Amino acid sequence: MSNLFGKFKSEINKGVGVVSAKSKGLIEITKINSQINGLQAQKKSAFEDLGSALYNMHSENNMDMEKIHSMCKELSLIVASIEEKKEQIKKIQEEEQEAISKLKPQACECGEVIKEDAMFCSKCGKKIEAEE
Numbered sequence: 523m524s525n526l527f528g529k530f531k532s533e534i535n536k537g538v539g540v541v542s543a544k545s546k547g548l549i550e551i552t553k554i555n556s557q558i559n560g561l562q563a564q565k566k567s568a569f570e571d572l573g574s575a576l577y578n579m580h581s582e583n584n585m586d587m588e589k590i591h592s593m594c595k596e597l598s599l600i601v602a603s604i605e606e607k608k609e610q611i612k613k614i615q616e617e618e619q620e621a622i623s624k625l626k627p628q629a630c631e632c633g634e635v636i637k638e639d640a641m642f643c644s645k646c647g648k649k650i651e652a653e654e
């Protein structure tokens with residue numbers, strides 16, 4: 523029990539780690555978001571290309587299904603990449619939450635859950651402090 527709490531106390535010391543975990547995740551998410559923006563632009567122009575190709579084919583009364591097929595395939599690849607990037611962001615956020623929850627002490631010796639940034643246990647009043 524005392525070993526366990528000793529571990530918790532030393533982990534409080536890593537409070538600064540929460541900030542760095544958050545900013546590290548944010549940098550990564552910002553990067554992926556800009557990639558998503560690029561892909562959204564690609565998707566938009568691919569849709570426009572497909573639309574105008576369809577219109578031209580229709581006007582000329584010559585539907586080239588193979589061309590439509592390959593354009594749609596290209597489009598679905600872009601859509602899939604966007605979904606993939608969104609999943610990456612979700613994963614980073616989950617990993618970030620996990621990292622933060624590991625950094626934070628979960629409970630006091632008395633069993634009370636320690637609130638974020640608490641200096642003292644709200645139940646038994648034990649001081650929550652980091653060990654050097």
Ligand SMILES: [Zn+2]
Pocket residue numbers: 630631632633634643644645646647648
């Ligand atoms: Zn307590």
